[in-house]
Every structure is written in C-alpha cells, then in structure tokens.
Amino acid sequence: MNTVTVSRKAEDRLESGHPWIYLSDVTGRGQASAGEVVRVAGPKGRCLGVAHYSASSQITLRMLSRQDEAVDRVFYLRRLQAALDHRRRVVHESDACRLVHAEGDLLPGLIVDRYGGYLVVQFLDQGMDAAKDVLVDCLRELVEPQGILARNDVQVRKLESLPQESCVLAGEIPEWAAVHMNGLTLRADLLHGQKAGVYLDQRENYLAAARWARGRALDCFTSSGGFALHMATRCESVEGVDTSSQALRAAEANRTANAVANVTFREANAFDYLGGLAAARRQFDTVVLDPPAFTKSRSNLDAALRGYKEINYKALKLLGPGGVLVTCSCSHHVSEGALAGVLAEAALDAGRTLRVLERRSQAQDHPILLTVPETLYLKCLICEVL
Numbered sequence: 001m002n003t004v005t006v007s008r009k010a011e012d013r014l015e016s017g018h019p020w021i022y023l024s025d026v027t028g029r030g031q032a033s034a035g036e037v038v039r040v041a042g043p044k045g046r047c048l049g050v051a052h053y054s055a056s057s058q059i060t061l062r063m064l065s066r067q068d069e070a071v072d073r074v075f076y077l078r079r080l081q082a083a084l085d086h087r088r089r090v091v092h093e094s095d096a097c098r099l100v101h102a103e104g105d106l107l108p109g110l111i112v113d114r115y116g117g118y119l120v121v122q123f124l125d126q127g128m129d130a131a132k133d134v135l136v137d138c139l140r141e142l143v144e145p146q147g148i149l150a151r152n153d154v155q156v157r158k159l160e161s162l163p164q165e166s167c168v169l170a171g172e173i174p175e176w177a178a179v180h181m182n183g184l185t186l187r188a189d190l191l192h193g194q195k196a197g198v199y200l201d202q203r204e205n206y207l208a209a210a211r212w213a214r215g216r217a218l219d220c221f222t223s224s225g226g227f228a229l230h231m232a233t234r235c236e237s238v239e240g241v242d243t244s245s246q247a248l249r250a251a252e253a254n255r256t257a258n259a260v261a262n263v264t265f266r267e268a269n270a271f272d273y274l275g276g277l278a279a280a281r282r283q284f285d286t287v288v289l290d291p292p293a294f295t296k297s298r299s300n301l302d303a304a305l306r307g308y309k310e311i312n313y314k315a316l317k318l319l320g321p322g323g324v325l326v327t328c329s330c331s332h333h334v335s336e337g338a339l340a341g342v343l344a345e346a347a348l349d350a351g352r353t354l355r356v357l358e359r360r361s362q363a364q365d366h367p368i369l370l371t372v373p374e375t376l377y378l379k380c381l382i383c384e385v386l
C-alpha cells in the first residue's frame, strides 16, 4: 500500500469526524495512483487510517477506515452487510430503497439503490470505480439481484475524470420495473429518468403528507406523481403539476396501475400556475411543494432562498384556515433553519399564521452522519394555516 501524507489541518479535520481530505492538505503522495487504496499518514508519520485516492478531484482522499486495515472483499462485504442490516430495521412496505448512501454508510463514493429485483449503482469517485468488480461480486452474493445497472451518467464523475455512461454490470436490466412502496405500485424507469422516477428519499414523507392531507390538493413538481398518488385516498381530488412531459407520462402510468380516479396531471410551470390560481382566487386545502434543488452551490444561496420564498408565498395564497402546506427543499446548502426562515417571511407577506405539524428529512435508508453535513440534504416541513 502506498502512503499519502497530509497536513496537521487535515489531521484535525479527520479528528472532527469528516472523511474527506482536500488536495491543498496533501503534503506527499509517493507513488499513489488513481483509485488506489492508500495508507494516510499525519505530519509526524502517525497512521490515520486508509483511504481511496483520487488523482483528479479536489477531494484527494476519502477515508474508508481509521484503522490500518486491508480494503479487500472481506472489508466490502462487512460494510455492505451492515448497510443491509440497517435497511432491514428502517424500510417497511417497500421493495425499493437506497441500500448504500455513500458516506452515510461509511462507503464514500458509492450509491446503491434497489428497485424490486434490480440494483442501480453509482461509482462516484476513482476509488469506488476501481473497486467495481469486487463490489458487484459482493452485491450479487448478498442481494442476489436479477440485474445490476451502473448509472454512472452523473456530473460529479467529471470531477474525477471518469466517463459518464450507463452500463449493465450483471444479469439483465429491463426498460422499467414495477416496484412496491407504501401499498402503491410504481414504475421505475431504470435506464432513463432522474432517480429512475421513483423518489426513494421521500418514501416516509409521502406517508406523512397523506396523514395530514385533505380536501382539494395540489401537488406542485409532482414528477411521476409520488405525493399526488399517496394523498389520493385521503383527498377529494388531487392535481399534479410538472414541466416534464416525460415525468407526467410516468405519473399517468402510475395512476393507471393503481386504479386511482381522483388525480389529474397537468403540464405547467409551477411558479406561473400557482400565480394564475391565486389571481383566479382558487382555493385548495392541501398544497405540496417538492421542487428540484434551486442551488447546488453556496454561492447561489440568496437566489435559491428567493425562489423558495416565492413558491411558498404563492402556495400560501391558495390556502385558507385549516389548509395544509407540505414544503420540501433538497438543496444541501439550504438548512432547515433557512427554509423555515423564508417560509415564515412568506407567511407574513401572505397574511397567514403557520403552525408546524412535522419537521422531517430524508427517509431513514438515506442515513445522516452528524459529523458529515453533506449526508443531510432533504428537508420537509408540514404546516397548517391557523
């Protein structure tokens, strides 16, 4: 194993529980090559553990263990088994879930999602990419899937100088698979579509939204209809709105598969559509807002917050006393406090008083490490208009 030496600052960062070491804190890399497992040594030569080495990214090292141990098949089997054990405790009524949530499962750079009998994996750094054969082998042994697909067509791989591509790694992969979640049957578009069109991270929030939803409901940014279909049994009617005709086709297929009669879908820009409904003085009892991330970087935070404030303001204009607002943000850089802050401002501007019913986050199969803030990205507030 090659040894990479790091600065005092990097050592302190590891001591604070974060597994990343940046290029600027690497003081010597020896013969280390792209994707290798390396021993990490502090400025005085003390072994700090073992890591995946990236020759391209600003994040040069991602720690795999704080022990000086071999990272081999046995190591990966142990980490994967622990990840699967956790899912057994927290995933119910679903054959679709996230099996591995990268740093959240002490496997930085690796995402594994299960959709029924199929696994969709993402190797997000050079180290995990180099380990793909052994990882596929371990997953076959532990999960026995019908097929494993690599969805490596993601932007972050560019930072690692890795190609963006999708390829079948084991078995066979159909165009789409029917998965079961909270009593619904949903279509997972394995080969295309964002997150295969099944938003695993919202699984628990769907149930929460359905618990509070009532009357006439509006689901903005509905995509394949996740919130809309979950709320249908509790509501008189639900309208789902999205700009993507492809997502809406999946939503309609999901509606048909579940024989739901009181949900309609409409192709529209949610910002404009909400404004138009308010101008026409239309009222709803429940509104869901689950937009895409408005920013992926801290530098755009102010613009993102203005966006969140605007849609929440527009949604609140449609809700009278007793109305329920389910509002989400999947921007990592927008904290729950910041989201609550703009929601409070929007409520004041709209002349509404909001009571918080639930403060929620991503489903528990997307585990959060307290010392790794990047593992927490989804916020969901459920509020009632007084």
Ligand code: SAH
Pocket (backbone or CB within 6 Å): 197, 198, 199, 202, 220, 221, 222, 223, 224, 225, 226, 227, 241, 242, 243, 244, 247, 268, 269, 270, 271, 290, 291, 292
């Ligand atoms: N709520 C969905 C997931 C939403 S993902 C679920 O749980 O299944 C975000 C969605 O917002 C995407 O489907 C995208 O097409 C849509 N979108 C992006 N900008 C939009 C806009 N301005 N108006 C309406 N939909 C938009």
